[in-house]
Amino acid sequence: xxxxxxxxxxxxxxxxxxxxxxxxxxxxxxxxxxxxxxxxxxxxxxxxxxxxxxxxxxxxxxxxxxxxxxxxxxxxxxxxxxxxxxxxxxxxxxxxxxxxxxxxxxxxxxxxxxxxxxxxxxxxxxxxxxxxxxxxxxxxxxxxxxxxxxxxxxxxxxxxxxxxxxxxxxxxxxxx
Numbered sequence: 001x002x003x004x005x006x007x008x009x010x011x012x013x014x015x016x017x018x019x020x021x022x023x024x025x026x027x028x029x030x031x032x033x034x035x036x037x038x039x040x041x042x043x044x045x046x047x048x049x050x051x052x053x054x055x056x057x058x059x060x061x062x063x064x065x066x067x068x069x070x071x072x073x074x075x076x077x078x079x080x081x082x083x084x085x086x087x088x089x090x091x092x093x094x095x096x097x098x099x100x101x102x103x104x105x106x107x108x109x110x111x112x113x114x115x116x117x118x119x120x121x122x123x124x125x126x127x128x129x130x131x132x133x134x135x136x137x138x139x140x141x142x143x144x145x146x147x148x149x150x151x152x153x154x155x156x157x158x159x160x161x162x163x164x165x166x167x168x169x170x171x172x173x174x175x176x
Contacts, residue, residue, distance in 0.1 A: 027131075028132055029128075035152075035155035035159055036128065036155075039121075039158050039162075043078075043120070045162065047117050050071065050074070050113070050166075053169045054071050074165065077165075079116050082158065083101075084100075086127060089151055136150060136152035138150060
């Protein structure tokens with residue numbers, strides 16, 4: 001794993017999970033570097049929060065959304081999406097396939113979340129190092145769900161997605 005373990009404090013307290021990626025990674029674009037680092041931080045935070053939710057047997061509210069069928073499907077959804085965002089970016093920029101394997105299913109993710117998390121984060125490190133700022137804003141490309149995104153917006157989406165789901169789990173746990 002590149003770099004050394006960084007433990008950050010939030011509001012004067014340890015955040016509970018290590019940040020393994022070096023903050024000194026070379027990127028042509030500081031914006032891309034920031035998004036890659038923020039993605040790592042918030043994906044790790046999601047997995048940490050998800051593990052707490054599993055340990056406390058949180059029940060997800062009823063919904064027709066298949067990503068919320070169980071805590072396992074939620075984790076598989078979030079980690080799978082993290083890989084999917086990078087695959088999409090590489091496809092639209094015509095970069096080589098980043099080699100991100102599919103996320104484990106809901107049953108397997110319970111045991112494999114940490115390994116898959118490390119796999120995704122490792123595969124996020126290199127593909128965008130040479131992206132220039134001018135490539136971030138235009139053009140826009142249709143996402144797999146047909147919303148159009150520029151690269152910068154998809155990177156922001158990739159950072160925000162695990163944040164939203166960690167927030168949802170935190171809310172469910174605080175109501176217990």
